[in-house]
Amino acid sequence: MPQEINISDEEIQYAERLLLPVGKTFDDERKVFIRNFNTIDLQAVPGSGKTTALLAKLIILESKLPFAEGSGILVLSHTNAAIDEIKEKIQKYCPRLFSYPNFIGTIQSFVDEFLAVPFYVQKFNKKPIRIDHEIYNEKIKNCIEKPWLYKLGFDKDITDKVAYIKNNNEGLFYNYRFQYSTETQLVKKLNGDVLEVSKPRGRTRTENYRDYTPQEKQSVYNWFLRFKIGILQSGILHYDDAYFLADVYLNKIPSVKTILQTRFSFVFVDEMQDMDTHQYNLLEKVFYDDGNSISKIQRIGDKNQAIYNSFVKANDNWVDRPEVLRLNGSQRLSKHIANVVKKFALYSDETFDIVGKNECEIKPHILVFENETIGNIIACFAQIVKEKGLGNSEKPIKAVCWNTEWKEDETSRNDAAKLRLEDYHKGFAKDKGKPKQDYDNLKSYLLYYEQKQTLEPIRKNILNAFLKILRLENINTTDDRPYTKKKLIDFIHEKDVQKYDELNLNIYNWSIEIVREKTNEVWEEIKTYIPTLLAIFDKTVSISSNFINDDNAEISVENAEILAPTNHYKADGFEIEITSVHAVKGQTHCATLYLESYFQQDGRGTNAKSYESQRLKDQFLGTQIQSTVGDRVKQSAKMAYVGFSRPTDLLCIAIHKDRFNALQNTISTDIWEIITV
Known part of the structure; x- marks a missing residue:
């Protein structure tokens, strides 16, 4: 059993000094959570500071490590970015928390390390080469x-x-x-x-x-x-294979579950609403165990923000525990924005509320446009930002949309009744500035890399391209495993120091030239160098020839401006980023423009519903949505809830005049300010 944890006022004050601005303190809602070590759920509204409250709890727990029985703490989230944020904010204060027997990582890394890889080794007497x-x-x-x-x-x-x-x-x-x-x-x-x-x-x-x-x-x-x-x-x-192996492992060797519960007395799962079904089920099996677990697991998040997947699920896995704590106070939202946002919350029992604590008196705006003025919406938003004196804010200003591109559907793209983000901002390209790890040709590695102030991302991409060439040519290490970047560099260094120095100098020069936008020249130089690289392994170019010479780069040469992302609108002294709702989940903006978009069609004629303002008409008019609505309404409500809850000061929503007419006679101007574009 986990040891009993008691937290003093002095310990909370210590965490406040580390995490909060000078003069700020945790309110009673957060203190109740920080002091609670039962198996509970924490449902927290947007901008409530739930992660900060969790960090405070971890900082205080660190002073009590190691626990008497030798157990530790498990902290999981869905993305590397979330884990990196935890590490960045508290690792310097909590060295013991980031060492054995504790584990802080993504759900995928936990499954790989504690379940999938051990079972794979047991089954096949070797480690898996790659889970990707x-x-x-x-x-x-x-x-x-x-x-x-x-x-x-x-x-x-x-x-x-x-x-x-x-x-x-x-x-x-x-x-x-x-x-x-x-x-x-x-x-x-x-x-x-x-x-x-x-x-x-x-x-x-x-x-x-x-x-x-x-x-x-x-x-x-x-x-x-x-x-x-x-x-x-x-x-x-595949990542999914890891969960399959974990499931088999737990079924064949049930004692693994007990071992993990004994190892981790306290389990904290942040952003729980983002877990897929297989992730949710695994965590329940291991750490809740039908209520019989010796671990205490706390799931933290907001069911109303469950939009992690590109396809927004209408129904959620997350079933509340018997004990649910709430953070209803939003440090981010003003009372005007909070009062709008909460009407779109699908999960709103008698204990739910959103209390806007940010002192700002700007009412949410509806920007009414027509086909002829769609191109002016973002400029109109920029003008409002300027008039409200928000252009100098340190917080970002963004325009967001649920659905972004029409891909190859030219019929829909040319239909004025069907709008997506690319229709509002013609230069929008969804994948700009979002590099992958793997491409179908060498040239794409040189064009498409993470934007940083150093040459490291370019170096990394060039080496990744070389690794792909080795894989295509079936060139493996002595133990028949694909090369990693480190193993490749080490092998060349051991075999021929002169060629090692030559490679490093080449990569440096190529990186400099790519920054100078001489990508084609670098591509030709690398193509000339590759036979030299393969000769180190006594190989020549064969299967990899198409990969090396293919000029059909995923990002065209004409669009090499991805080196500085172009999904932006520049106004008087500030920029507005143009992006998707998914991309801004978890962010805080100064001002947000929400552009409604076409999503399927329900009904016909004047009763047809395809846009947020149609499916959520009653919520725009001030009626609380119910969890019994249809699936498409639920999906639209989740997107609106997330998108509308980003800004601290200014929320603008763009609605076409034809759809606004259905709201016009009954919408409250006490709540909304209406602007015609």
Whole structure:
């Protein structure tokens, strides 16, 4: 059992001095949470300082480590950014908290380290090489583009069927996963149903089409199962595979659960609403254990902000504990903004409220536009920011939208009745400034990298490109594992110091030239250098030739301005970033412009509903939304709740005149200020 923890006023005051501005203190709501060490949920409204309250609790707990029974503390969040924020703010004050037996990390890192990797080692007598969805997809692609069909020992008839599926539905090879109940089975990634392999129609006429028989489907299914097992055994895992292995581990060796509970007396899960179903279920199984756990687990977040995935789920996993604490006071929101935002909260029982504590008297604005004036909305917003004296704020000013691009749907893109972010800001490009780790060609590595004040991100990308070339050429370490950047550098240093020095000098010079926007020249120089690199391994360019020479970069040369992100509108002395609602979740702005966007269509004619102002009409008019509304209304409400709750001072919402007319006669000007664009 965890030891009893008592927290004094002096300890809270110590945390206040470290975390809060001079003269500020924790209010009673936060003190109740800081002193509570039961298994509870903390539901906290936007801007309530929930993470700061958690940090205060951790700072105080650090002084009580190690616990008498040798146990520690587990702190989990969903993203590396959230964990980095925790480390940045308190690691210097809490050295013991960041060492054994404690663990602070993402849910993925926890599952990898404590469950998936140990079970994999036990099962296959080796560590997995990589747990990464991009490398996993690369492995699949590499396998299905080679003469791989006959390697699994199936009859030619079965392999011919698999080849036909590959030619007509290659995506299937990437979009299924393991699932474990009493035995391992394959399920579709998107809906979780058991994988049933149907014969693709191809160009077959409907009257001539014959699906595979149940026996044939089972045989093809068996091929996919063996193929997936082969990828797993090779050591390349998708993130989802880690959860599968964790699930099997816990089912086959139940004592693992007890060991983890004994190791971690207190478990704190921040941003709980962002956990996917499989993550939620795993945490419940291990640390709640149907109420029988010896660990005390506290889940912290806001169910009303559950929009982590690009597809916003209408229904949530998170079921409240018997004991729920609330933080209803928002340090971020003014009373005017808070009174609007709370009407969009799907989860609002008798204990729920949003109390705006930020002293600002600017009412939320509705900007009414027409087709002809859509291009003026952001400029109008900028003018209001200037008039309200907010242009010099240290906090950012942003324009946000739920749905951003139409991708390849030219019909929708050219339909004036269907609006997305790119229609409001023609230069918008969703992926600008958001580098990936893996690309399909060398040139993309040189064009698309993280923007920092050092050359390190460019160096990292060049080395990552070299690693991909080695993987494509099947060049591995002596223990038959793919090279890492460190292992590559160390190998070249050990083999030939002169070539090591040459490589370092080259990378430095290439990085400088890329900053000078001489990307094409660098690309040509690297192509010339690659045979020298491969010669160190007694290899020549072969399979990687297309990767090296492909000029179809994911970010075109004409758009090399991504070196300075362009999704911005520049006004008088300040900038407005143009981005998605998902991208600003958790942020605090000075001013936010919310641009409503098209999302599906419910109903027809004058009753059709596709935009936030249509589905949430009653909330704009001041009625509290109910949790019994339809799924699309729930999705719209979550996006509005998150988007509307970012600003401290100014909230503006852009609504088309045709849709505003349905609100005009009954909307309260005591709550809203109406501006015609």
